[in-house]
Amino acid sequence: MRAVEPPRNVAVGDPHHTVTAIGLAAAQGEAARCIHCGFCLPACPTYQVLGLEKHSPRGRIQLVKAWAEGRVDADEGLIEALDLCLGCRACETACPVDVRYGVILEAARDELAQRRAGQPANILLKLALRHVAAYPRRLGLAARLAARFLHSAAGRQLEMLAARRPGSWLAAALTFARALPSPRGRLEAARPSSSGGRLPGSAAAPGTTAPGRSRPRAALFAGCAQAGLFPQVNAATASLLAAAGFQLEVPAGQVCCGALHRHHGDPEHARALLRRNLQAFGLLRGEPAEVIVFNAGGCLAWIKEAASLFPAGTPEHAAARQLGVLAKDVAEVLVERGWTPGDAVQGGQRRSLRVVYQPSCHLTHVCGVTDAPLRLLRSLPGVTVALPSDGGTCCGSAGIYNALHPQVSAAVLERKMAAIAALGGGPPDVIVTSNPGCHLQMLAGVRQAGLAGQVAVMQLPEFIAWYLARPRGPLPPAA
Amino acid sequence: MTDAIVRELRAVLGPDQVLASPADRVTYSYDATYLSHLPDVVVFPASTEQVRHVLAVARAHRVPVFPRGSGTGLSGGSVPLGGIALVMTRMNRILEIDRDNMLARVQAGVITAHLQETVRAQGLFYPPDPGSARISTIGGNVAENAGGPRSFHYGTTGRYVLGLEVVLADGTVLKTGGMTTKNVTGYDLTSLFVGSEGTLGIVTEVTLRLLPPPPPARGTLVASFADLTALGRAIGALAAHPARPTSLEMVDRHCLAVVEAHRPPDIPPGVAGALLCEVLDWPEALAGRLRALEEVCRGVGAVAVSGLADAGAQRRIWAMREALSPAVARIKPTKISEDATVPIAAIPAFLADLEEIRQRWRVNLLVFGHAGDGNLHPNIICDERDADEMSRVQAAIDDIFAACLARGGTLSGEHGIGLLKRRYMPKALPPETLDVMRRLKALFDPDNLLNPGKVFPDGAVEEPLAGRPVTGPTATPRVAAEPHDKGDSANQQPLGGRTA
């Protein structure tokens, strides 16, 4: 067994627990639909890595059910089991009777969050999420500070300490810290301009032609991690949308989607953010764009489920539901538009590229977008595309899971890199992802697997735009 | 008491391999039925030697041991009634694949699909295909003699077991069988352990026979019938024909109604039931064989038959079959899945019995199963919170087994007796047979330490359904809960729950 230190001193509240009946009742009702068949076990990365039933979907569901029925308390074991869930939702796709695990997890985590609300670590997390994570510029700054720290004397000492303790919390945490990009100077390009409008550098990708049809309005959701850490992905998304003949808008006033806040027990803040986005994207005024384009699977998945933050019957609820309908992944939008990047490429010799596509879990299991990204990638001449041999299960990024549980995250990542290696034929040229968190994680994975300098990591729009710009050029820069 | 046992177990296995927290006990309290009961402690041995150590502690304290694979069993076989839950998943190494002799040697905790895939990569084939193969362990398959759709052609797990390593209750490491497919050197102890449901010893290592892969071309035969008698006749005729299919599954009209939205054009609306068969053959032979099987079905009065070689058309058939489980689960939350098995000539009569039982007790009874083996899975869809319905369900189950036995059938084809069916054992077996089984059990396990309370009817409660605690011959010390342990209240939880 891989030893995971259980969190200490976390059992809180009255041991004879007064369950907030409403929240856990929803979990209990859904948990009662689970028939214990275990079909979700092989799909669950934490069960595969940790090997214990409490770290499996079936185990977590039965634990929450036992908790709701007053048979166990929210003690260390239960809290550890729920904390270590990646929330990847692969178990929902695997379940033959469609148990909505997300509902169970969310209700249980809300209940835990209430109980832990007063604990310093949780206050800190909440503050960090509210005041840093949700702002691209602050996030970029934090990443730069982290990089600077790692290069400082103190940082180097930590590195030495970690090197002596492979597999330790510190070593795992540093793996992820080192992977943080520091997009100095490129931040401005990525933020929605105050007046709205186009992103700099978002001219139509070269060699492409817009279909001679009407030009529907597309509004780009810029995101916070995406805009703060990977601004080039937003620029690339804009260029592809322009090439496909959309009129692009990047609405001003848009903010973080709030997924992290929601998943970490801060629904109030998530609600406030959602309200601002409903405003920014014109949904409360009833004048939204025809499609609202996301390039981060995690944000899209949350936005599709976010209407539950408002009571049914309110204008916000209706607007949020409409947002959920209009919100689409960039690959889906391009495919539905009938735009194929391969068509935009002129003939001639091209160097062959081996691409591994590591999909965002939420894009797959919550949004059900699986074909469109592969179709776009496979249309590019000379590009061969494979999923990792595990079929593309969670990489262990899972929002900020890698920061909160670096050891388990590193173990999940190790399996992921092994699943990529198992494809054979040596390391791929590029690992393509569909979410900024996954991007970061795969950067760490490439280093962890000793492949630094050999494999590039890019997000889907970024890779396609890069390809279209230089179909015969050198390989993309390796991580 | 528990503390002392936990301490001793930790001393021999190490702290990581002995868990006793409420969360761990709750998550090792169930299998794929709705039965559950908390163990006092959960252990994860990593070697045969460690299994011996666990049994030594168990003997010293007279604590029962409940072997468990992946907990996908459908009879409550691995549900611990207190004591030690002995989880085999950490003994998950494939020790050897011997291509020259076409056999594999594996630890008992190897996941079935992992073995299937590993031998396939080497150009070999492990045929048993339980629906749970991606989760279940080989040890669990051996202990339940698991089957699957292809058992019709290839037989059940037992046919592939050449030899075993088993730890007996007294600590003896017993080796049975060997490396040959033929073996008459003394008693066939291997077969004695196959299907023994963890009551005679802990299986630690299994030597399995492998086959060359099946021929590559796949066809599907789908035949529909206006009445169950004709459907029953077709099962017999297909099974007896030289071209017999590789698998022979059935769905009745109640199943078809549930997946009406997925009904492929090959099955006309309103039929009484359909047979779905897989046919594996060489590409050049497939079409001829499908035609021959179509003829057989027409000859016994099928109202529609198609022999499909086209991949897309076949996919539609199996997609409908796959849609069945989720669709059934949406009707009502509780699914009681029985495993009654009858001689194939008795299938038409038994299907008629089931229809009558459905009406008599007004229960939502659907039949889909491995018809070619007479292994019908009558499923009752109900809601455990509805007491009136549940009492009718219980009566229906009693009648199903009575009818099954009256038709010359048996309680279980592949899921085992476990806790769920033990009370029917005296009706299913002559007293002498049950007595010899008891004597065998006493010979191997005189202190009744291994999976006590399972298989034998002793002390079985009258009503195994909903909300009644299981009491059994676990006349073993109730191990006290650990001091911090609030989770013990789970012990009062529905023991005789529903079955999945």
Ligand SMILES: Cc1cc2nc3c(=O)[nH]c(=O)nc-3n(C[C@H](O)[C@H](O)[C@H](O)COP(=O)(O)OP(=O)(O)OC[C@H]3O[C@@H](n4cnc5c(N)ncnc54)[C@H](O)[C@@H]3O)c2cc1C
């Ligand atoms: C959705 C679903 C589909 C299924 N389909 C099929 C099917 O097609 N055919 C079929 O036959 N079954 C099927 N099953 C039932 C089940 O998967 C099988 O009985 C399987 O063999 C159980 O394996 P397991 O590892 O989960 O064992 P468990 O459920 O953990 O245990 C089963 C029994 O084996 C004993 N046991 C486990 N390991 C050992 C060991 N090493 N030594 C001694 N005793 C041991 C346990 O004590 C228990 O009595 C299905 C179950 C589900 C949930």
Ligand code: SF4
């Ligand atoms: S969400 Fe992912 S990690 Fe969590 S239980 Fe489901 S499969 Fe496992």
Ligand code: SF4
């Ligand atoms: S697959 Fe679905 S029903 Fe089966 S154990 Fe997992 S959640 Fe429960």
